[in-house]
Amino acid sequence: MFDGQFVFTQLMHFLPRREFNACVERYQGQRRERGFSCRDQFLCLAFAQLTYRESLRDIETCLRALEPKLYHAGFRGQVSRSTLADANRAHDWRIYSDFAQILIRRARRLYASERLAVDLEQTVYALDSTTIDLCLSLFPWAKFRRRKGAVKLHTLLDLRGSIPCFIHISHGKMHDLLVLDQLPIEPGAFYVMDRGYVDFARLHRFTQHSAFFVTRAKRNLDATRRSRRPVDKSLGLRCDQTILLSGPKSSRLYPDPLRRVAFYDVPTQRRFAFLTNNFALPALTIAELYRSRWQVELFFKWIKQHLRIKAFYGTSDNAVKTQVWIAVSVYVLVAIIKKELRLDRSLADILQILSVTLFEKTQLFEALSVKNPPVSEQAFPNQLKLFD
Template sequence: MDQGKTVFAQVMSCVSHWEFRRATPDRDKTPRTRLFSAWDHFLAMSFAQITFRESLRDIEARLDSQPRLRYHLGFRSRVTRSTLARVNEQRPWQLFAAIAQRLMHRAREAYREEPYILDLKAPAYALDSTFIDLSLALCPWANWTGSDATVKLHTMLDLRAAFPVFATVTKGSYADVLWLDDVPIEPASYLVIDRGYIDFRRLRSIAQAGAFFVRQIGATSPSLLRGYSNGGRGGSFKRALVGQLYAGVDTSVRAGRVPVS
């Protein structure tokens, strides 16, 4: 009989337990949640995500189906739906946000030596957002249209490996262009955006920070819109049509259409 680690335990071993515990004391101060540790909470929600569980009851039933294996998955407490409901409500979300930031930083370090896309010699990021549907009965605070509940996930992806480097969850009605105010701008980087992010005041701030933005005009049009900084007079903002980009045609942006996630 195989006595090695389970697949789930191997995946979760990528998250350092001691590093997780270092982030816990400053953010997990709710007394009633300490009976169910933040680590077990993290494991339970990760298990639900990886195995496509659909409800708290589903998580509990799946873990209870093999109680002897629960310890080998990394759990130190039994997971019940009532406990999960309580800790999901009471445990600060900032704890898990801190863990996500640490993991994103580690991923960036792992891919630091990877070549940049399109031979740009600079990092390229794609900005996009997506809706996450919720139950209106369970999440009335996320009411969007009166009959639907949703939140919006805004993501900044590093195109070298398509992993997130910055993410924010907002209410569903939050405009994409407003999120540009929170995006960290890296000098000399390229930001790939769509028309939902077009606001000339905000695009000017990107140019003044020394970065570039590229906008795909349309799904069938290879034309791109580029904003860039000028070396004279305080980084004045310019708006220029780069032209037609086809595979094999070299331009200032280089080699074809930039993918947008």
């Protein structure tokens, strides 16, 4: 039977408390609590993400208006703008990064049976980055241009469920392909990325780890054709070749054969050339795999529209990374709730509902489920009929 807890309290019950405490202990987050713990900080910033708060003052004003309810919602520290600012500066962002990874592993298990756009049993990842503009005078560590600051979110997205499983936050000047040095490579998985990641020494790591990549070939690719396979041009395919790199440097960095698939997209009237180290899949599947990379672009658009990652509550490196990782945790938490409660609503709809029901005493499933109340045929039994 429902015990009358707030929606926010029920939501936080989906977070593993023991694992969170282990992350705090790992980075000694309790050493600088001063009456405002890492959990209090997480709850405040999660509330800010779920209710679209714009600033620390906004968070403080709203939470103090709910002060009689905060203890029952899990808050233990006194919420104030200065205390939250100190926590954003002092509490190690890696606490929330490690905790987000725990939630990500849980979400990936829940979405492991989701269907892909292509018929594959292997895991498919899409790799890309997005840039968030910042004021250079307020964020001097985030150098991007001469008079402009920015941070980059380098993201590896599991296309089953659109779950971000790897995120690296850097200043805006970091080149995209450098993140390949930090990328965990899973044997047998497919990694789909655009041609900004074409670096043959780094791509060869995928082959060495028995993983597969799909990317676009650059126009000045220096290669010789070893063999070719027949293709059905009515499907848009133009060629399917096995090639060897011919450049003096590229041939040394990637000595193994590569597969080149050319595809013509009729709606856009554009020709694409793809490179991959997989020789078993049909050529059309390679083209469809690259088309599925668009999901990571949709993910970036979604989080910028529905989460607070374009304006930050602190100006330090630690505060920015803390806010991003808590935003990721909230996104993954909503995805977990959607799956575990078997909700038919979209993630955006769930966030919209949560934003106005967090401190209502309603059962979480009832608040988020699609309700279609029955329409009575005789709504006003005493109403006389005008027409027979």
